[in-house]
Every structure is written in structure tokens, then in C-alpha cells.
Amino acid sequence: MATGLYGISFGALSAVAGLSVGQTATLSLLLFSGGSQFALVGVVAAGGSPVAAVATSTLLGARNTLYGAVVAPLLGVRGWRRLAAAQLTIDESTAVAVAQREPAATRAGFWVTGLGVFALWNAFTLLGALAGDALGDPRAWGLDAAAGAAFLALVWPRLAARAAQVVAALAVGVTIALVPLTPPGVPVLGAAAAAIVAGLVAPSRAAEEGR
Amino acid sequence: MSAAVLWATVLVASLASFALKLAGHLVPEHxxxxxRVQRTSSLVTVALLVSLVVVQTFTDGQALSVDARVPALAVAAVALAWRAPFVVVVVLAAATAAGLRALGWG
Known part of the structure; x- marks a missing residue:
């Protein structure tokens, strides 16, 4: 249910950003990572360059690499199944898989969640894209405001730790400073660069506090 | 962006996404x-999402701006503090901006 409604929001915002129904559906089929997809259409909507859109989307997808390293030993698959498992490696399937205690339940949890989310996400993305295309002026419906709210909802559960709050404040400052100075899309990458520096130089203890 | 450039953007980003996922399955876990890697990854995710909130809400091209999107974001934050589900947050924000614009502001 949550995936379905989330998919409709993405499809509608993607249409508003100027992506065709085919392009929106392709993102959900091939890119298949909600946050990265929202980020890509967000940068496109803000007038960012293709390079900035790809870079933002890819940086946001980097966490899937960490998820892959966690679930691969639990799944123990080879060949084409490994490719399928890689494509289904996202927040939801990883969270469900690692929450199980029995190896069989871990594997079932990963595949059922991954395939279920994949089916729902693609179906509802398509619906959202068709609806978004039919709506007309996105501003009159407040859809431009919905994009900011969607990103806030995605980051909200990640703001509990003190280090995350500090980096969030840093990201706000860097973004506001860079918006007037750089082309659209670059401020977001600047915020990411600041976070990489913060993550590498900050002492470990600071990151542990408040977890 | 032209349709061809948009398609290239979509396909390159999709390829990069899959490569990152597959890399996780192929490299040794340790x-x-x-x-440091785990911490930096989670902080980058936070920074990107927060920066996107700012860009989507407070900018118009290369200018900083305040319009109906700002109160809409405030409504979204209140809804999140009350643990509203994702879609309720998004719909409330859109309705706030749409309502304010219907009244002639922002």
C-alpha cells in the first residue's frame, strides 16, 4: 500500500518534471531505487544538467552497494539469480531480509519483498505518470511543493542521530550558498561533497552519539 | 533537456544504479x-536529501525564493512529526500550496 502510493507520487512528479511516460516507466524498471529516481527527476525539474542529474541519482544509490554486500552472503545465489538479486537490492528488501533469524526466512523475505515492491512500484509509477500527464498546470495542484515534501519524508527517519543533524544543517548552508553561484544541480552535489568530507574527518565517537 | 538527452540521462543513471547494486554483491563484504564507509554513506544520503528539500522549496532557477512551497513544507514537517504516512505528507503539502495559490498567494 505504501509502495503503491509512493509510486503514484513519483510517477506524477516525474511527468511534471518533463519526463515522458516511457522514460518514467524505464526508470522504475531499470533504475529501481525510489530515492535515486526522485532525485533524478528533482534535478531535471530544477533545470539541472544531465551530468548533475546522473551524479545525484548515482550518489544516492551508493547505499545499495552496502546493502548488496550485506545480503549477498545471506542469499548465496549465482548466475542470473545473482543479477536479479542485485536489481532487487533496495532499502525494503534488505531491511526485511536482515530482520529474519532463520536463513530460509531471510531468503524468502528478500525475494518476496523485492519482487512485491518491484511489481507494485512499476504498476503505480505508470499510473502516476499517466495521471501527472493529464493534470495540466502542476503549480495549480501544488505538485512542485509535493516534491520538497517527498524529500523531507525520505530524510526524516534518518535525522535521529546527532551527526546526521549536523550534516543536515551543513547541507542547508552549502546549498543556499551555492544556489546563486552555480548552475542548477551543482548545489546538491556540493552538499554531498561536504558530507563526504564530514564523514571522513569526523571522529567516530561523534557519529555514534544519539544512535 | 531534449527527449534524446533525457533518454540518455535515464539510461546512464539506470546503468550506474545497477552497477552499484551488483558491485555490492560481488565484492567481499569486509x-x-x-x-567510516558506512558512516560516510549514510551522511551523504542525508546531505543529498536535505539539499534536494532546499532546492525544491526555496529556489527558483538560480534565485532563492519564498512562495507557497514554504508553508507547504512546514505543513509536511508537522505531519511527519505526527508520524503521518508518506502519501498523507505529500498530499497535505500539495494541498497547502494549491490552496494558497487559489487564494492568490505564492
């Missing part, structure tokens, strides 16, 4: 299990 390469990525270090505290």
Missing part, C-alpha cells in the same frame, strides 16, 4: 564493512 571491504565495505568499515565504520
Amino acid at each position: 571491504w565495505l564493512a568499515t565504520d
Whole structure:
């Protein structure tokens, strides 16, 4: 249910950003990572360059690499199944898989969640894209405001730790400073660069506090 | 962006996404299990999402701006503090901006 409604929001915002129904559906089929997809259409909507859109989307997808390293030993698959498992490696399937205690339940949890989310996400993305295309002026419906709210909802559960709050404040400052100075899309990458520096130089203890 | 450029953007980003996922399945787990890698990854995710909130809400091209999107974001934050589900947050924000614009502001 949550995936379905989330998919409709993405499809509608993607249409508003100027992506065709085919392009929106392709993102959900091939890119298949909600946050990265929202980020890509967000940068496109803000007038960012293709390079900035790809870079933002890819940086946001980097966490899937960490998820892959966690679930691969639990799944123990080879060949084409490994490719399928890689494509289904996202927040939801990883969270469900690692929450199980029995190896069989871990594997079932990963595949059922991954395939279920994949089916729902693609179906509802398509619906959202068709609806978004039919709506007309996105501003009159407040859809431009919905994009900011969607990103806030995605980051909200990640703001509990003190280090995350500090980096969030840093990201706000860097973004506001860079918006007037750089082309659209670059401020977001600047915020990411600041976070990489913060993550590498900050002492470990600071990151542990408040977890 | 033209349709061809948009398609290229979509396909390159999709390829990069899959490559990152597959890399996680192929590299030894201990390469990525270090505290520093995990921490930096989670902080980058936070920074990107927060920056996107700012860009989507407070900018118009290369100018900083305040319009109906700002109160809409405030409504979204209140809804999140009350643990509203994702879609309720998004719909409330859109309705706030749409309502304010219907009244002639922002």
C-alpha cells in the first residue's frame, strides 16, 4: 500500500518534471531505487544538467552497494539469480531480509519483498505518470511543493542521530550558498561533497552519539 | 533537456544504479564493512536529501525564493512529526500550496 502510493507520487512528479511516460516507466524498471529516481527527476525539474542529474541519482544509490554486500552472503545465489538479486537490492528488501533469524526466512523475505515492491512500484509509477500527464498546470495542484515534501519524508527517519543533524544543517548552508553561484544541480552535489568530507574527518565517537 | 538527452540521462543513471547494486554483491563484504564507509554513506544520503528539500522549496532557477512551497513544507514537517504516512505528507503539502495559490498567494 505504501509502495503503491509512493509510486503514484513519483510517477506524477516525474511527468511534471518533463519526463515522458516511457522514460518514467524505464526508470522504475531499470533504475529501481525510489530515492535515486526522485532525485533524478528533482534535478531535471530544477533545470539541472544531465551530468548533475546522473551524479545525484548515482550518489544516492551508493547505499545499495552496502546493502548488496550485506545480503549477498545471506542469499548465496549465482548466475542470473545473482543479477536479479542485485536489481532487487533496495532499502525494503534488505531491511526485511536482515530482520529474519532463520536463513530460509531471510531468503524468502528478500525475494518476496523485492519482487512485491518491484511489481507494485512499476504498476503505480505508470499510473502516476499517466495521471501527472493529464493534470495540466502542476503549480495549480501544488505538485512542485509535493516534491520538497517527498524529500523531507525520505530524510526524516534518518535525522535521529546527532551527526546526521549536523550534516543536515551543513547541507542547508552549502546549498543556499551555492544556489546563486552555480548552475542548477551543482548545489546538491556540493552538499554531498561536504558530507563526504564530514564523514571522513569526523571522529567516530561523534557519529555514534544519539544512535 | 531534449527527449534524446533525457533518454540518455535515464539510461546512464539506470546503468550506474545497477552497477552499484551488483558491485555490492560481488565484492567481499569486509571491504565495505568499515565504520567510516558506512558512516560516510549514510551522511551523504542525508546531505543529498536535505539539499534536494532546499532546492525544491526555496529556489527558483538560480534565485532563492519564498512562495507557497514554504508553508507547504512546514505543513509536511508537522505531519511527519505526527508520524503521518508518506502519501498523507505529500498530499497535505500539495494541498497547502494549491490552496494558497487559489487564494492568490505564492
